[in-house]
Amino acid sequence: MITKTDRVSRRQALLAWSFEPRDHTSAWLQAATSAGAVVVALVIGALILAVAGGDPLAAYAQIARSSFGDLGVFSDTMVKAIPLMLVGLACALAFRMRLWNIGAEGQFFLGAWGASAVVLTPLLPATTSGWIVIPAMMLAGMLAGGLWGFIPGVLKAYFNVNEIISTLMLNYIAIAWNDFFIFGVWSEGGFQMSRVFSRHAWLPRLTDASGLVPAWAGLTTHLGLLFALVAAVIVWLILQRSRWGYEIRLLGDNPRAAEYAGVPIRRYTVLVLMFSGALAGLAGMSEISGVVHRLQGEISPGYGFTGIIVAWLAKLNPFAIILVSILFGALILAGREIQPGGIPRLIQGIVLVCLIASDFLLRYRLRIRRPVSPSA
Numbered sequence: 001m002i003t004k005t006d007r008v009s010r011r012q013a014l015l016a017w018s019f020e021p022r023d024h025t026s027a028w029l030q031a032a033t034s035a036g037a038v039v040v041a042l043v044i045g046a047l048i049l050a051v052a053g054g055d056p057l058a059a060y061a062q063i064a065r066s067s068f069g070d071l072g073v074f075s076d077t078m079v080k081a082i083p084l085m086l087v088g089l090a091c092a093l094a095f096r097m098r099l100w101n102i103g104a105e106g107q108f109f110l111g112a113w114g115a116s117a118v119v120l121t122p123l124l125p126a127t128t129s130g131w132i133v134i135p136a137m138m139l140a141g142m143l144a145g146g147l148w149g150f151i152p153g154v155l156k157a158y159f160n161v162n163e164i165i166s167t168l169m170l171n172y173i174a175i176a177w178n179d180f181f182i183f184g185v186w187s188e189g190g191f192q193m194s195r196v197f198s199r200h201a202w203l204p205r206l207t208d209a210s211g212l213v214p215a216w217a218g219l220t221t222h223l224g225l226l227f228a229l230v231a232a233v234i235v236w237l238i239l240q241r242s243r244w245g246y247e248i249r250l251l252g253d254n255p256r257a258a259e260y261a262g263v264p265i266r267r268y269t270v271l272v273l274m275f276s277g278a279l280a281g282l283a284g285m286s287e288i289s290g291v292v293h294r295l296q297g298e299i300s301p302g303y304g305f306t307g308i309i310v311a312w313l314a315k316l317n318p319f320a321i322i323l324v325s326i327l328f329g330a331l332i333l334a335g336r337e338i339q340p341g342g343i344p345r346l347i348q349g350i351v352l353v354c355l356i357a358s359d360f361l362l363r364y365r366l367r368i369r370r371p372v373s374p375s376a
Contacts, residue, residue, distance in 0.1 A: 019364040030315045033361055037354040038313070044354070045347045059343060067330030075206065075219040079291060081329030082221075083108070083300070085228035086283035087307030088314065088321040089235050094276040096239060096316050098252045101273060103152065103167025104280040105304025106174030107145040111281025112288045113178050114144025116295040119201045120186045120194055130200040137201060137285055138227075145281015146274045148174060153273035157266035163273070171304070182297055193296035203290035224286030228325075231279060232318040239318070248272060280304065301332055309352045 046056035094101035155161035314320035
């Protein structure tokens with residue numbers, strides 16, 4: 001007679017499984033895991049919308065139409081994606097060395113402040129050509145953002161202060177610093193904004209060249225897109241084709257081996273966080289010069305934090321960051337079309353949770369086998 005215990009034992013004998021650490025993770029598996037995390041996140045989001053009484057298919061279709069429906073809205077999507085590209089690159093550079101820069105939002109605000117100082121102080125006369133003003137604003141924005149990365153870099157390198165805490169706290173200081181100037185020194189009529197920049201300080205947009213290409217009329221994509229594309233190439237070359245990049249990757253993968261090899265860990269800690277902050281600062285400069293044309297309080301819907309998700313979803317690949325930024329730019333743009341407006345943020349949060357959970361599949365493989373009989 002076969003008992004219930006015997007049947008369970010037979011099933012266990014046929015389906016023995018365990019999780020084993022992976023020795024190597026291929027690029028295709030990383031891409032597939034990220035894509036799978038997004039799909040799972042969309043399914044979970046759809047279920048939540050359905051439980052709340054909404055129509056998931058209609059919501060997703062509206063997000064697609066309001067972000068990619070025609071050339072005009074796609075141009076607006078690119079405007080939202082540009083700061084995400086630069087911030088995502090900033091985060092990827094730091095994360096590759098396992099420096100967890102959570103302060104890109106503050107570095108973004110300081111970059112906007114530094115670029116504004118060129119126009120509002122003013123460091124250059126109002127009649128200065130844009131060929132001089134815009135590079136000066138770029139330099140000032142990157143210097144200000146780099147300074148905001150330099151501070152936690154020094155604290156981490158020489159005092160072993162946790163960079164997650166220091167960069168996060170510096171976000172609030174940066175926003176308060178901006179508010180001081182917006183409400184006081186540079187305020188226009190007591191409102192939370194400065195005066196509008198002169199046209200020389202505006203980044204060129206596609207619509208500005210509509211005389212040459214009529215199809216570009218009304219398109220708002222600005223020169224910041226070129227900044228982001230060039231930055232992606234530079235970051236890729238640094239990480240993949242330079243000795244500096246090799247040592248950064250070595251520090252991220254095996255700090256003890258890097259230290260044994262004589263890599264100056266303290267110097268790299270400061271430099272990487274500083275350059276990460278400079279990229280985030282360039283994002284702030286491109287936003288105020290290319291979009292709002294003045295310094296004001298509400299210049300970021302959370303670009304600094306969304307950039308973390310972008311970098312993680314792209315698996316720190318600079319070119320993948322460009323594509324992922326467009327998708328998240330679409331979610332940000334769709335936030336003004338979808339009701340309730342929190343749906344895009346809901347999807348972003350679910351994507352982040354699914355990404356964190358999917359890392360388990362990159363570190364471990366599922367092994368299913370028939371166990372060897374003790375009598376064998």
